[in-house]
Amino acid sequence: MSTLAEPGPAQTRQSDVKVKAYGAFAADQPLEPLDIDRRAAGPRDVEIEIAFCGVCHSDLHTVRSEWEGTLYPCVPGHEIVGHVTAVGSAAGKFKVGDTVGVGCLVDSCRTCSACEEGLEQYCTGGFTGTYNGSTQDPPGHTLGGYSQRITVDEDFVLRISHPPEQLAAVAPLLCAGITTYSPLRHWNAGSGKKVGIVGIGGLGHMGVKLAHAMGAHTVAFTTSESKREDALRLGADEVIVSRDAEEMAAHAETFDFIIDTIAASHDLDTFTQLLKRDGTLCLVGAPEHPHPSPGVGGLIFRRRSIAGSLIGGLAETQEMLDFCAENEIVSDVEIIPAQAIEEAYERMVRSDVKYRFVIDIASLGGADQAS
Amino acid sequence: MSTLAEPGPAQTRQSDVKVKAYGAFAADQPLEPLDIDRRAAGPRDVEIEIAFCGVCHSDLHTVRSEWEGTLYPCVPGHEIVGHVTAVGSAAGKFKVGDTVGVGCLVDSCRTCSACEEGLEQYCTGGFTGTYNGSTQDPPGHTLGGYSQRITVDEDFVLRISHPPEQLAAVAPLLCAGITTYSPLRHWNAGSGKKVGIVGIGGLGHMGVKLAHAMGAHTVAFTTSESKREDALRLGADEVIVSRDAEEMAAHAETFDFIIDTIAASHDLDTFTQLLKRDGTLCLVGAPEHPHPSPGVGGLIFRRRSIAGSLIGGLAETQEMLDFCAENEIVSDVEIIPAQAIEEAYERMVRSDVKYRFVIDIASLGGADQAS
Numbered sequence: 094m095s096t097l098a099e100p101g102p103a104q105t106r107q108s109d110v111k112v113k114a115y116g117a118f119a120a121d122q123p124l125e126p127l128d129i130d131r132r133a134a135g136p137r138d139v140e141i142e143i144a145f146c147g148v149c150h151s152d153l154h155t156v157r158s159e160w161e162g163t164l165y166p167c168v169p170g171h172e173i174v175g176h177v178t179a180v181g182s183a184a185g186k187f188k189v190g191d192t193v194g195v196g197c198l199v200d201s202c203r204t205c206s207a208c209e210e211g212l213e214q215y216c217t218g219g220f221t222g223t224y225n226g227s228t229q230d231p232p233g234h235t236l237g238g239y240s241q242r243i244t245v246d247e248d249f250v251l252r253i254s255h256p257p258e259q260l261a262a263v264a265p266l267l268c269a270g271i272t273t274y275s276p277l278r279h280w281n282a283g284s285g286k287k288v289g290i291v292g293i294g295g296l297g298h299m300g301v302k303l304a305h306a307m308g309a310h311t312v313a314f315t316t317s318e319s320k321r322e323d324a325l326r327l328g329a330d331e332v333i334v335s336r337d338a339e340e341m342a343a344h345a346e347t348f349d350f351i352i353d354t355i356a357a358s359h360d361l362d363t364f365t366q367l368l369k370r371d372g373t374l375c376l377v378g379a380p381e382h383p384h385p386s387p388g389v390g391g392l393i394f395r396r397r398s399i400a401g402s403l404i405g406g407l408a409e410t411q412e413m414l415d416f417c418a419e420n421e422i423v424s425d426v427e428i429i430p431a432q433a434i435e436e437a438y439e440r441m442v443r444s445d446v447k448y449r450f451v452i453d454i455a456s457l458g459g460a461d462q463a464s
Numbered sequence: 465m466s467t468l469a470e471p472g473p474a475q476t477r478q479s480d481v482k483v484k485a486y487g488a489f490a491a492d493q494p495l496e497p498l499d500i501d502r503r504a505a506g507p508r509d510v511e512i513e514i515a516f517c518g519v520c521h522s523d524l525h526t527v528r529s530e531w532e533g534t535l536y537p538c539v540p541g542h543e544i545v546g547h548v549t550a551v552g553s554a555a556g557k558f559k560v561g562d563t564v565g566v567g568c569l570v571d572s573c574r575t576c577s578a579c580e581e582g583l584e585q586y587c588t589g590g591f592t593g594t595y596n597g598s599t600q601d602p603p604g605h606t607l608g609g610y611s612q613r614i615t616v617d618e619d620f621v622l623r624i625s626h627p628p629e630q631l632a633a634v635a636p637l638l639c640a641g642i643t644t645y646s647p648l649r650h651w652n653a654g655s656g657k658k659v660g661i662v663g664i665g666g667l668g669h670m671g672v673k674l675a676h677a678m679g680a681h682t683v684a685f686t687t688s689e690s691k692r693e694d695a696l697r698l699g700a701d702e703v704i705v706s707r708d709a710e711e712m713a714a715h716a717e718t719f720d721f722i723i724d725t726i727a728a729s730h731d732l733d734t735f736t737q738l739l740k741r742d743g744t745l746c747l748v749g750a751p752e753h754p755h756p757s758p759g760v761g762g763l764i765f766r767r768r769s770i771a772g773s774l775i776g777g778l779a780e781t782q783e784m785l786d787f788c789a790e791n792e793i794v795s796d797v798e799i800i801p802a803q804a805i806e807e808a809y810e811r812m813v814r815s816d817v818k819y820r821f822v823i824d825i826a827s828l829g830g831a832d833q834a835s
Contacts, residue, residue, distance in 0.1 A: 207741060212741070215741045215765070215766060215767065217717065279767070346588065370578060370583070370586045373769070376760050376763060376764060377764065378760075379760045379761050379764060380760060383757035383759070383760075384757055384760070385754075385757060386754035386755055386756065386757040386758070387757070387758075387770075388754070389747050389749075389750045389751060389754075389755070389772060390750050390772075391772075392747060392770070392771055392772025393747060393748065393750055393772030393773060393774050394586070394772070394774055395586060395772075396586065396650070396771065396772060396773050396774065397771065397772065398744070398769040398770065398771040399758075399763070399769065399770050399771075400763055400767065400768065400769040400770075401760060401761075401762075401763030401764030401765070401766075401767060401768060402764060402767050403764050403765055403767065
């Protein structure tokens with residue numbers, strides 16, 4: 094927060110730049126083109142021309158105010174990749190032309206124990222979200238990556254070392270990737286471990302790729318038989334159709350760790366029962382309606398845990414991007430123009446995407462066309 | 465199991481010994497005096513004359529078949545202390561006259577990974593409970609400590625080194641003690657940690673004493689203001705009346721670990737919210753009706769866990785007994801004759817006991833009076 098204030102009061106700092114974006118003016122209105130202001134780079138800022146922005150379920154929940162508290166106009170998008178166009182006088186980490194990314198957060202308090210440990214996502218003061226967060230920039234809340242440009246403190250910018258032609262497919266790593274990478278690392282997924290990924294969607298397909306690359310025996314859980322082949326292609330060693338009670342029972346008490354990416358209310362016990370003693374079921378999606386209350390006996394009799402995990406900190410997100418570059422991991426994406434966003438949301442709700450939509454920001458038109 | 469079989473078929477082994485006990489013949493009948501058979505010591509067995517037996521909630525649930533599956537006649541009791549009266553020819557750990565204890569289990573498979581790691585309570589084959597477990601002894605299921613004698617494989621017998629006059633107060637360590645000791649150790653309670661104990665009853669009052677002795681900053685949670693002074697006396701550094709929302713809010717995000725001993729359905733979120741990032745709420749009681757479904761956001765936004773824990777293995781139970789002897793820790797008990805057991809159950813259900821009933825087994829009468 095202090096860094097954002099450094100340029101001084103809004104009226105005296107360098108002029109804001111008007112850029113094209115795509116967003117909504119109210120919860121019940123569709124997304125549409127709009128012009129927004131981006132601050133000129135302050136001393137520690139990086140100005141980024143956005144090339145692609147991934148489409149996350151959170152975008153839809155926020156823009157439609159399904160989680161309440163959405164500020165309008167709302168410009169979603171926190172899976173941002175692009176190139177540096179300017180750097181502040183005191184910013185030394187990036188240079189013009191660098192390929193960079195911005196994920197779910199653009200600032201945090203920087204002083205709490207979480208921030209000091211590089212776990213900014215757990216900032217006790219509350220991190221500043223890439224959209225719908227608090228800022229001194231106009232219009233008083235942050236605006237996300239469905240836009241041509243963004244200006245971000247260099248400490249919240251990530252370096253991307255994938256080949257240029259993969260840039261669109263890198264975008265989802267900034268949220269879907271780190272959301273599964275962080276718990277896999279925290280709970281020591283890797284060689285010798287049997288790891289489950291529940292739900293083969295935007296998050297889950299990344300979880301399968303990452304767990305496999307970490308060397309874990311990776312098992313994909315899906316409700317649909319039709320995803321079996323695809324899950325194997327993504328890197329799963331085994332695929333379990335979770336509606337098949339017999340198939341599930343054959344794996345009872347064999348998993349070290351399971352990530353559950355399903356954000357809809359569902360029975361957790363079917364998965365905790367698959368954990369070994371001391372195993373953990375980690376939830377990364379918050380359902381709109383509560384899950385059925387998990388059975389306590391299943392926890393007590395095998396000292397199992399149900400935990401949660403939230404995205405990742407900056408250092409770990411960089412580690413994840415480097416890991417993915419080294420292991421040639423990207424997201425499976427379908428590139429769309431911004432104008433197709435409402436249709437993409439509808440398809441995303443139906444899980445009709447393999448496995449992440451990414452907006453080609455060129456579809457917003459030239460920056461010089463901003464009115 | 466194999467050890468129990470060693471003496472050979474029932475018809476050829478040494479005569480069983482008839483002893484007095486207290487138990488029930490059906491779920492809807494009160495406990496009453498009865499005579500039961502105890503096997504003579506096999507080669508690896510220890511015969512124990514029982515001095516005291518603690519009264520656990522599980523006794524009541526089982527004898528009334530509230531968990532279903534109770535076999536009758538049912539003789540409860542798994543907080544057993546007494547003295548060795550005979551040892552088998554191949555048993556070398558104990559000698560006649562030793563003061564010993566028996567807890568919740570009297571056998572396990574001994575071959576699964578849990579047993580090999582000394583975590584017999586998590587035996588994947590299912591451990592043999594001290595009562596209502598499977599056995600070749602008459603009447604085909606195990607009979608517990610509300611009785612004058614018990615014969616147990618020496619591997620499932622614990623050594624007691626407390627002063628003799630404390631023997632009655634040692635009994636509850638065998639279940640209430642180890643049930644709280646094991647998770648405190650597993651989750652590294654100790655100096656520098658802030659640890660909560662929810663519910664100041666049989667389990668909770670031991671949790672407070674143990675966490676305090678381990679050096680943790682120990683906080684007792686109780687719903688009743690009347691227990692505040694007592695909780696401080698037990699060793700709590702602070703006491704929180706959990707119905708006081710303001711008092712609870714003042715401790716938000718400050719706990720490393722909380723043990724929840726409440727077996728009745730209640731809101732878990734009020735306690736998870738008190739955990740720091742990466743903190744764990746450990747449940748040691750299974751409610752008859754499910755808890756309200758815990759909020760997932762509270763787990764995700766601080767990477768918290770809800771876990772369960774079950775009693776302890778033999779090695780850890782011995783460690784606990786030794787720790788308690790060194791630190792002069794016993795249970796707070798009210799000694800009763802067996803004939804008062806039904807009244808004691810009623811009072812236990814009302815939490816009207818500070819903090820554990822213990823049956824003086826001498827009340828059953830001389831062994832020579834068995835009819």
